[in-house]
Amino acid sequence: MFRVSVVALQLIELCVSSVVHLLYGFYIFSSAVAGDLSLALNDFIFRSNTEPSIRDEQFGDNDLPPIVLVHGIFGFGKGRLGGLSYFAGAEKKDEKVLVPDLGSLTSIYDRARELFYYLKGGQVDYGEEHSKACGHTQFGRLYELGHYPQWDEDHPIHFVGHSAGAQVIRVLQQMLADKAFRGYENTSENWVLSVTSLSGAFNGTTRAYLDGMQPEDGKSMKSICLLQLLRFGVIIYDWMDIPFLKYYYNFGFDHYNMSWKKAGIWGLVDLLLGNSGPFASGDWILPDLTIQGSLRLNSHLNTFPSTYYFSYATKRTRNFLGYTVPSNVLGIHPLLFIRVLQMCQWRHPPDVSPPFKGYRDEDWWDNDGALNTVSMTHPRLPVEHPSRFVVEDSECQPLQPGIWYYKVVEGDHILFIVNRERAGVQFDLIYDSIFERCRKHVFRKIPTMPDHVQ
Numbered sequence: 001m002f003r004v005s006v007v008a009l010q011l012i013e014l015c016v017s018s019v020v021h022l023l024y025g026f027y028i029f030s031s032a033v034a035g036d037l038s039l040a041l042n043d044f045i046f047r048s049n050t051e052p053s054i055r056d057e058q059f060g061d062n063d064l065p066p067i068v069l070v071h072g073i074f075g076f077g078k079g080r081l082g083g084l085s086y087f088a089g090a091e092k093k094d095e096k097v098l099v100p101d102l103g104s105l106t107s108i109y110d111r112a113r114e115l116f117y118y119l120k121g122g123q124v125d126y127g128e129e130h131s132k133a134c135g136h137t138q139f140g141r142l143y144e145l146g147h148y149p150q151w152d153e154d155h156p157i158h159f160v161g162h163s164a165g166a167q168v169i170r171v172l173q174q175m176l177a178d179k180a181f182r183g184y185e186n187t188s189e190n191w192v193l194s195v196t197s198l199s200g201a202f203n204g205t206t207r208a209y210l211d212g213m214q215p216e217d218g219k220s221m222k223s224i225c226l227l228q229l230l231r232f233g234v235i236i237y238d239w240m241d242i243p244f245l246k247y248y249y250n251f252g253f254d255h256y257n258m259s260w261k262k263a264g265i266w267g268l269v270d271l272l273l274g275n276s277g278p279f280a281s282g283d284w285i286l287p288d289l290t291i292q293g294s295l296r297l298n299s300h301l302n303t304f305p306s307t308y309y310f311s312y313a314t315k316r317t318r319n320f321l322g323y324t325v326p327s328n329v330l331g332i333h334p335l336l337f338i339r340v341l342q343m344c345q346w347r348h349p350p351d352v353s354p355p356f357k358g359y360r361d362e363d364w365w366d367n368d369g370a371l372n373t374v375s376m377t378h379p380r381l382p383v384e385h386p387s388r389f390v391v392e393d394s395e396c397q398p399l400q401p402g403i404w405y406y407k408v409v410e411g412d413h414i415l416f417i418v419n420r421e422r423a424g425v426q427f428d429l430i431y432d433s434i435f436e437r438c439r440k441h442v443f444r445k446i447p448t449m450p451d452h453v454q
Helices: 002-025 034-046 108-120 128-134 164-177 207-211 226-240 243-248 260-272 285-289 291-298 336-344 425-440
Strands: 067-070 122-125 139-143 157-162 192-198 308-315 317-320 323-326 387-389 404-410
Touching: 067 108, 067 164, 108 122, 108 139, 108 164, 157 164, 164 192, 164 285, 164 291, 192 425, 207 285, 207 336, 226 260, 285 291, 308 425, 323 336
Parallel strands: 067 157, 157 192, 192 308, 308 404, 387 404
Antiparallel strands: 122 139, 317 323
16 A cells, blocks of 8 residues: 555656656746656656655844745745755855745745745735735735845845846845835844846846737737637636645645635636736736836836946847857757747737837847846846846955946857756856855944855
């Protein structure tokens, strides 16, 4: 009986992995991480069947601020996907690192709210006005104990965000500045010590239109497209509400009550027809990743004078005889290569108004297979924020807050995540420089650090 149960468990794990891979296939990670995930899944199936904990450590009150790694779209935190590390083990480079598990497809706004309560503790409050407008419950997951409850202006945090995770951090910082959390009247932008972006989605991506978002408004989807298949799959997955599957991987829409227990058959029909749920209200990640959606977000976001900002933009293209083409074919995952090529050739529909004044297709051709390089360097739209291009870290010493220091790195969109071996020595060089910067060069008061990081 026990052996049959183990076999059944393994089959379930293989099935859910296939579902996740299929859904990834409709956006960034698709086949780009299929082989990488299969290796980790194989390790998971044949290791001990002890259930992993998805709770990170809680840190005591000392002068060394934690570094919080924030995943991007389709991402996951510690303990999901059988213990696979989204950041490919980078969190092991320092003793005070947190890797929160946020909604993988929820909106930037919802994820920023979740991140706050993950750190401070308490039940996630999405806000009454927002919840009513979007048609979901006001309260979400409960964190009985925050992972860094002492977080405040005297105990600020370093944040590192990949892809959409970088925008989540910016929105969270603005919420802190606006004192947007009920019961926390003392928040400020100075709760954030530094922001580091890895292939950050600051200004949107033309990839969103290729996958099915309407270039007319950046909010709605085309009737027939990959994103419609994604929508269908996510609704079915959440409606089935199988506890083991949701524990293994969760898209983050629990506050929409889409399970069969609460929605029923007619609720499922309503969801699939697009009359209810996150895809009907637009309260999910893709509208935030269009150029128009980023403009809407950025119009309310500031770069603050006491925070340090860094950005690594990735690029897998080059100019050849006047054309933008994929570079270093062997360095791009075989199926991510197709997306690099498509984005090189993107043309905004001539019968549709451009997303902003001064838009030019050629500015958006350089890309990493998921985001346009011009979008990743620093916030540019609707107003360009202070920035400085750097080649060597020594060029920007001593560091100044309130400026986006940015580098352009040769690599595709998954250079910093999932598969450390694939990135090679570049992975360690980049993460080592990030952690060293956080520990040695970025502070408002001189910290007391352990000997091994001095």
